[in-house]
Amino acid sequence: MNTAKRAWTDLIAVDALERNWVTRVPLGRRLLAVYDTPTGIFASLAFCNHGGADLCDGYFDGHVIECPLHQGAFDVRDGRPVCAPATSPMKVFETRVENGMVQVRV
Amino acid sequence: MANPIVTPLTQALDEGKLSREELKEFMRRSDGPALRRLVLWVGLLAFTTTLIALAWNSWLIWPAMLLQGTVLVHHFSLQHECVHYTAFRTRWLNDLVGQICGIIIMLPHRFFRYEHCDHHTYTQLHDEDPEMISMPTTIGEYLWYLSAVPYWRSKFTEVFRHATGRLSETEKKFIPSVEHKAVFMDARRMLAIYAAIFLGMALTGWWGLIWYWFIPMFLGEPVMRFVRMTEHVGRPTVPQMSENTRTNLVSAPWRFLCWNMNYHAEHHYVASVPFHALPRLHEKLKDHIHVERDGYLGAHRDILRQLFRREPAAVADRT
Numbered sequence: 164m165n166t167a168k169r170a171w172t173d174l175i176a177v178d179a180l181e182r183n184w185v186t187r188v189p190l191g192r193r194l195l196a197v198y199d200t201p202t203g204i205f206a207s208l209a210f211c212n213h214g215g216a217d218l219c220d221g222y223f224d225g226h227v228i229e230c231p232l233h234q235g236a237f238d239v240r241d242g243r244p245v246c247a248p249a250t251s252p253m254k255v256f257e258t259r260v261e262n263g264m265v266q267v268r269v
Numbered sequence: 270m271a272n273p274i275v276t277p278l279t280q281a282l283d284e285g286k287l288s289r290e291e292l293k294e295f296m297r298r299s300d301g302p303a304l305r306r307l308v309l310w311v312g313l314l315a316f317t318t319t320l321i322a323l324a325w326n327s328w329l330i331w332p333a334m335l336l337q338g339t340v341l342v343h344h345f346s347l348q349h350e351c352v353h354y355t356a357f358r359t360r361w362l363n364d365l366v367g368q369i370c371g372i373i374i375m376l377p378h379r380f381f382r383y384e385h386c387d388h389h390t391y392t393q394l395h396d397e398d399p400e401m402i403s404m405p406t407t408i409g410e411y412l413w414y415l416s417a418v419p420y421w422r423s424k425f426t427e428v429f430r431h432a433t434g435r436l437s438e439t440e441k442k443f444i445p446s447v448e449h450k451a452v453f454m455d456a457r458r459m460l461a462i463y464a465a466i467f468l469g470m471a472l473t474g475w476w477g478l479i480w481y482w483f484i485p486m487f488l489g490e491p492v493m494r495f496v497r498m499t500e501h502v503g504r505p506t507v508p509q510m511s512e513n514t515r516t517n518l519v520s521a522p523w524r525f526l527c528w529n530m531n532y533h534a535e536h537h538y539v540a541s542v543p544f545h546a547l548p549r550l551h552e553k554l555k556d557h558i559h560v561e562r563d564g565y566l567g568a569h570r571d572i573l574r575q576l577f578r579r580e581p582a583a584v585a586d587r588t
Contacts, residue, residue, distance in 0.1 A: 184293065194273075210273050214390060217273035220282065220289075222296045222541045224358065231278050231541050233386040234354050246360070247379065248386050250445050 171259065171266040174206065178263065185228055187219035190269065194219075195256070197265060198239040200226050205239040206267050207255045213248050277510040277538045286557050287539070295542045295550050298358035302545040303350070306525070307366075310347075313340055318481055331488075334480065338489020339526070341482070344370040345493060346528040352382045355543040356528075372462060374486065375424055377455040379448070380431065387443040389540055393501045393513035399439055402502050405576060414498070417490035431456035499568035500533045503575050504559065510537050511558055516551065519564040531565075534558035 172190065175197060180186045186197045187209060194209040196218045207228075209219050216232035223229070227245055229236040235249030242252040256267040273279065281287045287295075317337040324330040350356040351367030364378070371378040384399050391397035405411040413419060430437065434453050436444060444452055470476050505512045514534040524531060532547040535554050542550050561567045 214386075215274040216276055217279065220278055220292065222298070224298070227360070229354065229541060231539070232274075232276050233389060234352075234541060235386075236354070236360075246354070247382050247448065248445070250447050 169268045171261070171268055174258075174265045174267050176264055177204070177260055180204070180265070183223075185219050185221070185223045187217070190267070193269070195267070196228065196239075197258075198223065198226075198228065200239065202226070202240070204258050204260060204265055205255065206258045206265070207237070207239060207242060207253050211235060211249070212251055212253050218253075280510075281538055281554070281557075286554060291553065292539065295539065295546045295553075297546070298355065298543050300357045300359055300362065302543070303356040303362075306528070309525070310340075321481055321485075330480070334485040335488045337481065338485035338487070339492045340489070341373060341486045342489040342493035343526040343528075344373045345376065346526065346530050348374070348376060348378065348381065349385070349530060350528050350544050352378070352385050353540050355541065372459060373482075375428065375459065375463075377428070377431070377452070377459055379455050380427075380444070380452050383444045383448070383452075384440075389537065392508070392510065392537060393504060393506050394508065395506055399443060402498055404502055404572070408573075408576065411573070411576060415491050415494050417487070417494050420490060420494060421487070428456050428459060432460050495569070496527060496565060498572065499531075499561070499565050503568070503572040510534065515559050515561050515568055516555075517561045517564050517568055523565070534560075 174190060174195065175186065175188045180197060180199045183199055183201075186199070188195045188197050188206075194217075196207050196209040198205045198207075205226075207218070209217055211218055211221075211230040211232065213230065213235045214232050216230050218228050218230055218237075221229045221231040222234075226238050226240055227236050228239050230249070233248050235247060236245040237243065237249055237253045238245055239255065242255040244250055244252060256269055258265060258267050260266070278287075278292075282289065282292065314337075317333065317340055320333040321330060321337055324333045347356065348367050348370035351363040351370065354360060354363045356366060357363050367378045370376075371381065388398055388400040391399075393401060395401065395403075402414065405414060431453050436449065436452070466478060470478060499515060499517050501514055504515050507513055511534070514537050516534040517531045519527075519531045529544040529547040530536060532551045535542070535547050535550045535558065538554060538558070539550065561571065563570070
């Protein structure tokens, strides 16, 4: 996958993120989940790839986001499914912070 | 923009029954409450086990075994909490304790997790909710269910089916194909553990576990069937969580045994909320759900009233 050609897109101010939690952020036609973790900021698509529920209403702890509907869980750093019924990785996006703004490559 | 599916939680948030900040507070997890309760739990098991030992040569062994069985079958409630990862904050503790509970009551943990997911998605919907207990149509059906005979027949059939590498058509709907082999292995492992236990008893000549574990569990299962019926049976078979689920206000000993799962409507609204926060969530949601103030007995009175009068499930009759 060639990400070099994709531009960084401003997403949300770091100050506007919910501390140590997940924040719901619309980006065009997409809805993203932005995670404030002990090791930095990560982003994924907001909807669970198992049942379609909004992960931003789920429980977040450390690096694990848990779906509010079935408690399937993903590691937000790489999208890896952590427990059933999640079995396939969720879509995550490269992120960085520039001048107090969270940016993503989508 | 695509929209997420509508869940009881999104409805509660959209309708202002719950704020996002309240949700975060309710979902907060820790290991302490469950570990403290587990200490009491083990103490209670030690007490009921002692009662059986003391009553060994007397008819009193039967009530003692019923008491032990009532505690044993409530491992279901703890396993259920572990299935949701809400018993402990530490994730592997939920897996470990859930697996142990599953062995105690013969309910493979992984299978239960997948089955329970569909129960939450399709709660109380005919042919879609895999855990649905149908409203009995005769007193005979009601008593037959409470005997736990159909439950055990179903469980034994289920475990042997999985151990022989097969799934029912319903199970294929909720277990992803990548997990089929793991489900089969879980069932085989569980049967192997039971076989090893029986072999061990045969080799040592000590058959105590029959009296301390297996007979009590079969004696106690009707109690669990009695409890499980109160959660949804007799409620309308509709998707609305405010209608299809019953919260039962029960006394402290029952709340202890069932890990607060008597707050069942609250649990279905927000399954990510741990057991110790459910009483507080109840205070927040009690005006939006169906509450049976007379507890398990009140729920069964409701079921029997519908059964004898052949009434449809009550709609919007919140207390």
